[in-house]
Amino acid sequence: MSLAEYGESRWATAMRGLEPLTMCPYEAGWRLRVLPSLGHVPVRAMTRRAVNRALHCWIADECGLSTVKNSLAVLVRVLEQAVRDGLLDANPARIIGWQREYQRAQRERTAPRSLALPGPAALDRLAARLVQRSPDGYEGWGDIVRFAAWTASRFSEVSALRAGDIDPVDWTWDVCRHTVFVPGGLRDCGYRGKSRRTVPLRPAARMLLAARLRAARHTPQARLFTGPTGGRFSTPLLREATGWDEVVVELGHEFLLRQDLRPTGLTWLAAAGVPLSVLNDVAERPSPAELRRYLPPADGPVPEASPGVPPQRSGPRP
Template identity: 40%
Template sequence: MPRKGEPFPKADPKPVPPIGVRISTDMERRSYGIRARARWTDPITKRRVIRSEIVPDEAAAQGFFDQLRNSAVTGMDTTMTLMEFVTSIGDRWARGLDPTSTGETYGIGLKLRVLPALGHLPVMQITAGIIDRTIDEWEQRYGASTIKNSIAPLVRVLDEAVRDGMLTINPAKNRAKRSLNRNAFRTQPAEQVSPRAHAIPDMKTLTKLAKACGRIDQSYSDFVMLAALLAARSSEVSGLQVGDVRFDTNIVVISRQTFPGKGGLVTKPTKSRKERRVPILEPLRPVVERLTAGKRPEDILLVGPKGGVLTTATVRDATNWDAIVAGLGLPDLTRHGLRHTGATWMADAGVPLHVLREILGHASIETTRGYLHPDDRHLASAAEQASAFLSRSGQKRRASRAVPSRRSI
């Protein structure tokens, strides 16, 4: 299977008759079957083009000729595999996507998961059922985000197939809703789906984690504290500048993110493309005071041991992250779990939902609502009311109200 750094897999499409050309055909019997041959003249180059195929019998040969004649109507090879189709359309499927983020992420999903699983199939034979079974296999190995980033490029590629007349409808269209509905977590209990499940339980544990990372270098400890106590993404911590820290108003302004991209580091606006203001919590104040001391506003707030930008991969590899979090009893904690930590603590502290949404930069308040602690008190109240209704005294009171009094008669 190709890796991220390897070139995009390609399969050169077979020659297709241009729209409207006349095709001549012939068959030749061989010891191993029939050679079906089609010929036409390219109207632009005036060159003779030949395409042949070995088939078992005359019926298969006629089928081959019919497919080519259909191709001459649409200008597309109706037998083309998904791999060949992706090669033929190039980057057309990625139009309108940011090539430094979404486009690159979708391209990786297409290269590492979609084409290895479906690339050998003819486009016209790809059905919703085939896609569903493929997603079922992915759900055994990947998380919801990875699956979403694999379905999305498949939808875009098959949209192009619909536009080219190879498909009447896009069989991947509604499949995208599976990961959005968290179907990838269907075998997990609801409390494990919540982002709260990926948060550090308390400040004591966060301090232990920061100290463990700090033994390698102080910058790694600072990274942990900034990501957790600002509830920020790793790329947003990397993008912070000294001038973003506003001690006069006690806030940190998050307006950009920095992450590895094609050709080096990429700096761009935040995911929501909006500036966020996050309060400076007291445990974080000594860290930002030290990091800003003696620096210019345009300087990078946090740099690594060698003076470069810290990324989530740098922190993971340099600190041996997996071993550290496993030693703390948090084997599933990722760097993004630090953002979940800060968000969860703010929610538990009683920060209003609409304020928490602004701090986190969520487009939907329903996403923010996932950080709230489950409150089942209304269910307990309902149970008390129902139990009282079903008790003997409750039934007697109900019966007495149902019988009309003699006065009313």
């Protein structure tokens, strides 16, 4: 039985005694964060590692302190019920010290360039190692990781990418949906507000898309990136299938335990001289001060180039 199914069947018992004022943020945390991150995991297979990974994702998504606290608290209550029901020996959601991780993430956000991979060669090494670690050696994982980095996108957005979202004339991507977990499986959910944005596609991203677009030229709803089974995938699924945590530590990119590849993509776009108005849109319209943190020093080093991609500027174009 998955966590989503168990939570639905034992919700009233697990939440017994809570005040209505407390139930509101708990229900929101369960629906908006716990289920998308962990709803697919069987209750008996729930581990502290899985909970830690979900917690890091919530922090990386810049959820507020109270939001993270409430999401973790409702998970604790549901898994405590699972312990009472004999499904677990101990509650893996009782994590100590996560507030320190939150504070560290807050500090890291003041220097987002430090959360970027050093260059395309590092990205290729990461992608290749993730493919090697996956049980079936699925090459698609590597392409998904590369595309997410070059477009400053989330894995859930890459999962929901359709052929019709790409403008092959201007080479832009209309990021208009993402894949989320719901009871019963994964589905695509449309974006509203600032999360919907237009992302320019640089040469490396275009190369990843070219063959896929040719194959789907008559099918605008065709998915361009899929999991090993040919369908949707989620961030937790990708991380689990590729041994993400072990690989990023092995390669010296520990910050990727708490972050995705958006800081990498935004840093590289800024270094390539993308106009600030475009960068602002891709970054989902942060404050001017936050946006400036992605800009390289005027005399900063030029990022290393990958094969077939010309070296990029180290600063914004005039």
